[in-house]
Amino acid sequence: MTEDDRICTWTIRLPLSRGIKITLYGFDLNFEKTGVGPTNDALQIYMDESCNTLLRNYEGNFTDADLIHVPSNKACIRFLRRTEQNYEHNGFSLGYEAVDASDECDNNQTTSLMSDEGYIYSPGYPVTSYEQELNCTWLIQAKPQQTIQIAFLDFQLSYTFSCDFATDYVQVFELNTSLNFKYCDQDSPAPFTSYSNTIWVFFKSGRWRNKGFWLHYKANTDGVLSDEPIPDYRQIVDEWRNSNLALMPYEGRKRGIRPWQSYTESKGQCVAVRVGVVTTLAATAVFIARL
Secondary structure (H helix, E strand, C coil), X not given: CCCCCEEEEEEEECCCCEEEEEEEEEEECCEEEEXXXXXXXXXXXXXXCCCCCEEEEECXXXXXXXXXXXXXXXXXXXEEEXXXXXXXXXXXXXXXXXXXXXXXXXXXXXXXXXCCEEEEECCCCCCCCCCCCCEEEEEEECCCCCEEEEEEEEEECCCXXXXXXXXXXXXXECCCCCCEXXXXXXXXXXXXECCCCEEEEEEECXXXXXXEEEEEEEEEECCECCCCCCXXXXXXXXXXXXXXXXXXXXXXXXCXXXXXXXXXXXXXXXXXXXXXXXXXXXXXXXXXXXX
């Protein structure tokens, strides 16, 4: 990076019992060819507040929503303005949600989870390996008539040649149904939906240690899936997409009125427009960045 680079940084800090789910609604970032090669503006998302551990890096343009799960209660969002001019590119917009998170493990006790959405981590994930001789049980309970979506976002247990003899494993099951999955080693569990409104998650470790696992659960209501953008912001997303339907070079293109103006061509201060609501269950916000 050079001294001409301009950097906008936002940090998200939540209580220890929360995780972060970010929805990137779209981005349209400037690209500039120079004598020594291309230069790109970039959007970066980190899983810590110091911008050290990179999760995602975005360059160019993309108008489809992208979902980013952050395995932490802290995150850093960084916008790098490397180009000298901006040929009418709109920047980016994203929103975040505070989601319940649990790594509670009281041997031979059950941790009940009754929120509509949340994360479950093995103890210590992702900073340290899980301990030996653990017996952790979580009970996810949705409302009557609801089902529960389960998706493992990471899964790294100790090596075993067969799950039948594994000392470290995760078992996900329902009572009174045929749903019963057992995962071990470096499995890549496929997402699935429960038959009922109750799911048990059991984690056992033996003599060995490893990174552990991380899963996301969400109660299904009225067909709203866990990877859909927040309904309140659909109009914002549509306006963003409609503001730049045809991506073309600056030459021959007229400057028009947009729902929000593209980040300016002159150097200046970073500005973020924030629209959001805070409730007792979750904090949500939308950031629209321009320079």
